[in-house]
Amino acid sequence: MDTAFFVAWIEEIAHVIADQRDHLTKLDAAIGDADHGANLDRGFSAAREALASADPPPATPGDVLTLTGTTLIRKVGGASGPLYGSAFRQMGKTLGDAPEVTPAALAMALEAGLAVVQRLGAAEEGDKTMVDALAPAIRTLTAALEDTPADGSYGPVLEDAARAAAEGAHATIPLLARKGRASYLGPRSIGHEDPGAASTALILAALSTTAAATAAK
Amino acid sequence: MDTAFFVAWIEEIAHVIADQRDHLTKLDAAIGDADHGANLDRGFSAAREALASADPPPATPGDVLTLTGTTLIRKVGGASGPLYGSAFRQMGKTLGDAPEVTPAALAMALEAGLAVVQRLGAAEEGDKTMVDALAPAIRTLTAALEDTPADGSYGPVLEDAARAAAEGAHATIPLLARKGRASYLGPRSIGHEDPGAASTALILAALSTTAAATAAK
């Protein structure tokens, strides 16, 4: 996966988040404050623009993710801004200046991003946050890497990871929230999908979509 | 018509206004400020209590109407308080200390009451106010007096006056208001019955009811 791949990923995220903006807002209206869709839409469309207009353009996958993270921090606000922003920045840092990223390196970067989210937000799995989508996705990815086909095609692996993220998001429905705004609702948070987990699932789905599109070329 | 008759009239007014309170409020909500029912209910139930607890009790019809008017002024507020209050006070004054009131004297008193309403409020007939119910009622009464039966039974005469008031109230529906709050609506006041005209019709209906009840005894 090269620099263009990562730019394509962020563009795909911006696209799918814009598309699902109202859905995310609706999820946040139920157990939060009805701004998650608008927040991420503002953030990722700014990231897409930042990447397009960066001069010089980002030279490495690490540059792409770092600039994305910085832009999210600068544009989103709320809880998701610093969390996603720091995660992307950490991923960028972890990738360093490698021009090509292997699935294994990507998994490590995601792992580092998750660690930052947990350091900042102190959420454990099961607390009904974005962590509940990100953690299982990474686990699936790491496990699948062990039997990646020799031809190095990582499409199916990322597809599995995206599916795990979606399942993780779905599995937040019966949970009682212990972090973020939803926690104020106590038991009334039960029965609703966490908006941040849902957006994480979209971000991982975008990764898989991007891989499929790249493979198709 | 003696003192007891006038006390009975005020009691009947209090009764019928309480009964029609929501209806009057609804009329006032359409082209005013939704308080006419509450205003008159407060006023006439206070008048009934004032009459019941007056010590010494009112000795003449004039006393009854004066005390009623004073109580309305003290308890109602709004436009209808001073208008109805002054009208009743003026009627009381006009009747003087006569112990018995003839239909002719009553007509004169009502006439004097109307004059006060018009002096204070400057409304002409056709301006969509209580004047539009009171004026035709008085005209009917005065005209009918000329052929009151020799036995002095004034029931049918008062019934005619009440009917004229009701018709006058009904006839305010197509009018454009030129006085009171409804005038702020301009042409949008058309199509609604004036609440004050409606309450005047109730007051005259109460007069006729009281006469009928007295005659039945």
Add this chain to the structure above:
Amino acid sequence: MKKLINGADSVVSDALTGLAAAHPELRVDVAKRIVTRAGGPRRGKVGLVSGGGSGHEPLHAGFVGHGMLDAACPGEIFTSPVPDQLIEATNAVNGGAGVLHIVKNYTGDVLNFEMAAELCAEDGVEVATVLVNDDVAVQDSLFTAGRRGTGATLFVEKIAGALAEGGAPLDEVASVGNEVNARSRSFGVALSACTTPTAGKPTFELGEGEIELGIGIHGEPGRVRAPMAPAREIVRVAMDAIHEDLPLSGDTLVLVNGMGGTPLIELYVVFAEVAAYLGERGARISRSLVGDYVTSLDMQGFSVTVCRLSEELTRLWDAPVQTPALRWGR
């Protein structure tokens, strides 16, 4: 209808009880419904009395205090006070220099104040009256009830209050009040109707895409219903109506007033448009207020009031005032 009340009949008394608890600097007679300054009348100072129906808070009780009113008489919701209240308040604040009645032009208010003024005069109290009628949405003629008194009431109470505080005689205080009224115009817009506790439901129904233009402060519908529009366009309708009646130029005092249910953030959006409108016409906002001052229960909407200032009026506006709802300089 959901309201934070104990019952429709006790709203006004309960609110006055709360007013008394919150403002020890006021004397609140809950039973008689008279709010005065705790200190009593000042010898030789003209007393200012205002009043009107309840439901317009902070008007008028929230404007009782140093530099503004001496007494307020709240009536029932949307019902003018009765003469007894006004007479008692007039006597309570009479410091021997006479009393000014500030009356919003509604038939009920005018009649009840007139009765009170007559009786006070018979008792030897000198009473003058300023009639406030600033609402350009309403046709003004001898053959109508005339224009309503709305936002300019606050201006009149503040500026006449400042002059009275300075020791001016009754005729001057009345005349500055009349001047402020003559220099002021208002226009109101509703996004929703209000609900009185006794009626229990909204006085009119507005659809999702409708607004009322030219509303008053008693929940009555406006002159016309119009389609919902961006703030910029709604403000233009309001300001055009004002500007047509009183060409706007020079220094102005501007009140962007919430009707009770409108968030402050929206009032500031409106204020930005009012400022742009005035700027385009070369008028200057030299003093302003943004907030809920002359309300209509829970109605959503706003009114804008503009007063063309003179130097003297500006000075009086700036004079210290210390009331529950308006305070500066002390």
Add this chain to the structure above:
Amino acid sequence: MKKLINGADSVVSDALTGLAAAHPELRVDVAKRIVTRAGGPRRGKVGLVSGGGSGHEPLHAGFVGHGMLDAACPGEIFTSPVPDQLIEATNAVNGGAGVLHIVKNYTGDVLNFEMAAELCAEDGVEVATVLVNDDVAVQDSLFTAGRRGTGATLFVEKIAGALAEGGAPLDEVASVGNEVNARSRSFGVALSACTTPTAGKPTFELGEGEIELGIGIHGEPGRVRAPMAPAREIVRVAMDAIHEDLPLSGDTLVLVNGMGGTPLIELYVVFAEVAAYLGERGARISRSLVGDYVTSLDMQGFSVTVCRLSEELTRLWDAPVQTPALRWGR
């Protein structure tokens, strides 16, 4: 949804434009969304910066001025500001004595302020933080997000602001802020949900006979839904929750706060009940505020905040303040 706006995306900017037009004593950077005092920082005075999502007006921009905040950073509606804003504001108000961040305890606010504080510290600016978490409706533990910051924010900003104005050093200003927070508790009740401009419809639906108990200020539902009840009973629920957490006695500062869509007359009815409740427990209301101070757009409802005063806190509360929404003593 009907709102007095030009569009969902421009609400915050348009309102800031209005704020600038209405308050020449403020410097409003509409593009960067930073509101400071027009004068710039005072050498040697601790700077106070607060901020948070928009939609809570007058909080925080309405509290910028002498004796209170030096800067406010409004975010998008209900979205905390971003670090850039906070860093720039911190630098703008740094008079060399360090800067206090007053942060309401929400994950987003905490994280963004933390990032800003870290970067400011790296740049050599001394930053201290007071975290406000007064809302007793929310469970407080290490394993939750903790209690929300609501009405006590105003108390912290006023009292820390007064101390800073007097020239106290950063640690003392921070410590009085923490003390105010520790002595304050709040509880909120909604009669209706609010509607954000982007969502376009209410965040939850309440039936004609239902209310939400224990709500925050972001339109989130409360802890429980309950049947509508008279003001007296609703107030008892709120005050019991506060009293259980912080036994009420002695001198208190009480805020009865409207959520944005509640008429003032109802807030005074609520205040009367709060006063009766405190009176029964032998506590004294020695200072108070009634009105819309920490709002949630157009939500109908109220919150009550009680702070147990000391003599020193009372003195600081009484110190002069001159801001758009809170003003006395000058």
